[in-house]
Amino acid sequence: MTNATIVVVLALMALIAFAVVRQRSVALVAGATDQLHSLPRYHGYYAALMVALPGLVVLVLWLISGKYIVENLILSGLPSALVDANAERLDLLVNRIRLIAENGVGLETDDAILDAAARFNSLYGRGIAATLVLTMAAAGAGYLYAVGKVAPLFRARTRFEKILHSMLALSSFLAIGITIGIIGSLIFESLRFFQQVPLEEFIFGLKWSPQTALRVDQIAAEGSFGAVPLFAGTFLISLIAMVVAGPIGLFAAIYLTQYASPRTRNFAKPILEILAGVPTVVYGFFAALTVAPLFRDLGMTLGLDIASESALVAGVVMGIMIIPFVSSLSDDALMAVPDAMKEGSLALGATPAETVMKVLLPSALPGIASAFLLAASRAVGETMIVVMAAGMRPNLTANPLEAVTTVTVQIVALLTGDQEFNSTKTLSAFALGLALFVTTLMLNIFALRLVRRYRQVYE
């Protein structure tokens, strides 16, 4: 018997409750359903929810706390010698027991642990059985409550809507809560980082070299945590990306909205938008394996020394990636300009190009500006392409032919592999994450403001 059994049983009970209560409501008025306040199926839905919800609450409580309770029971039952020997890392001991409980004996030889594993399995099995009984009891109580409620004038539909309403609200609050939680953890860990490294050094420091000693006995340089080279690298690459994506995206949008026939538009627009669906890791190896050698060879023929990991390559490929963002959002902005504007201009003898330049672009400017900002915020937060194509070495330079690193690349580097969670090095990733989050948030807010402020020009 597993947890899945409980879910199946609960679903069956809800189904039965639906069928029985629905039938009962019909029987109550001898088939004259117009005498019911709510349609029979709403009585059924209400009963099903009354059965399912209490049962689910019990099940969720078990899923959250079950293993924890069982583990504590096991620990208290272990021989005290074993507990004392492992007093410092009890969690490791528990893991050893659970490993055996779940995967079989393996190489374990300690009888006390084998015994504990057996007890773990039996206790956990009993826990599931107990949960099943409790779930059924809760569901049964809900069922009795629902059956007792069935009456011609019982407002099952209203009640059902109310429950649905609160479930939907709960979902959205959950999403908001998780967002707040993530931001909170970012802020909390960043604060810990800033206790060890002064804020001024992080914001204005020109050297990023997070190599700190992992253990007390290790000899390592004192790390320096100046984030300027990282942000410089990020902005350099984003700038190159915007130089590529801005004109191409905007011109594509102008062509597709103003010049292309509907047939071309219907064909070209979805294909352009497929670009946005290409996984960024694909762009990453496209950059590293195709574009980088191409640029290096091209550079050599021109007498330029382009590093095989360079800001230029990463920026250009990232630019290709964000073309669809620019073009699709600019497209929306241009389509939002009323046709009457275009016709008014054409009717005065303006050419299509004059109409675009003098009427459509100025009218759509707020929307286009916000398209650029949103695309830029995308570029700033992009990770995969720069991890594969930009390089790892912090390098404060404006030369796009050199390798630079970005905030996102450093976060990846800081958190992959074995890390001591409390080291300054690891904590610095949170500070970088927070700084990055604030940057993109600002860009997004500014972009949305821009659109909202100027949208009222047409009703």
Next chain:
Amino acid sequence: MPDTAIDLQNTVGAQPKMSIRDVHVRYGETHAVKGINLDLYQDNVTALIGPSGCGKSTLLRCLNRMNDTIVDCSVEGSILLDGEDIYAKEIDVVQLRARVGMVFQKPNPFPKSVYDNVAYGPRIHGLATDRDALDEIVEASLEKAGLWHEVKDRLDHLGTTLSGGQQQRLCIARAIAVNPEVILMDEPCSSLDPIATARVEALIDELSGHYAIVIVTHSMQQAARVSQKTVFFHLGEMIEYGDTTQIFTAPRQERTRDYITGRFG
């Protein structure tokens, strides 16, 4: 075949400004305008009336080739402006639209200043050599549109901040700023209140004689008030053409009589 005989009683000897010869317009499968023959004269306001979907707006938009922007729209027959076919290959649409201006159903000033709205056409056509000349054109056009005294102190305000009636007169000023010979008006008062409508109608009256004006309207009273010639369309065909007074007092066709007395439409 309905009576398409052209009434020449007031215009004998005058050259028509525009001549429409056997024009058919199709949108894909829809045959919107079926073989229209019509002459438009310099000194006249010609009103096109008829129930919705009768093809009057479509015909109007053929006169400055605004239908070109609609993809599956095809125009057959010929439309002559001073004897030249405007659908001929060598015709430059940009030049044509400078000669045949248009005012739309809803006022559509650009989101620019009042001044820039009027100066838009003269600028793109290079009508003014310096700022003073442009100022003159703007003032003269606003003056002709009867708007100068209302807006002369706020030429730098957005055109979109004017009232609906002022916006429509601004659009008329914008159209006359490029010195057109013909002005097409597609239900220019349909979104205006009665007072603004009266002002625009008075303006049309003042402009008549200087420009050949063609106006599409749903309001029979408006057609009667502002036009000298009236054309009645039904289902893409021209049912009757004549002096406005004759159409409204003694229509020759039964369908015209039914329409103007409100029995259908």
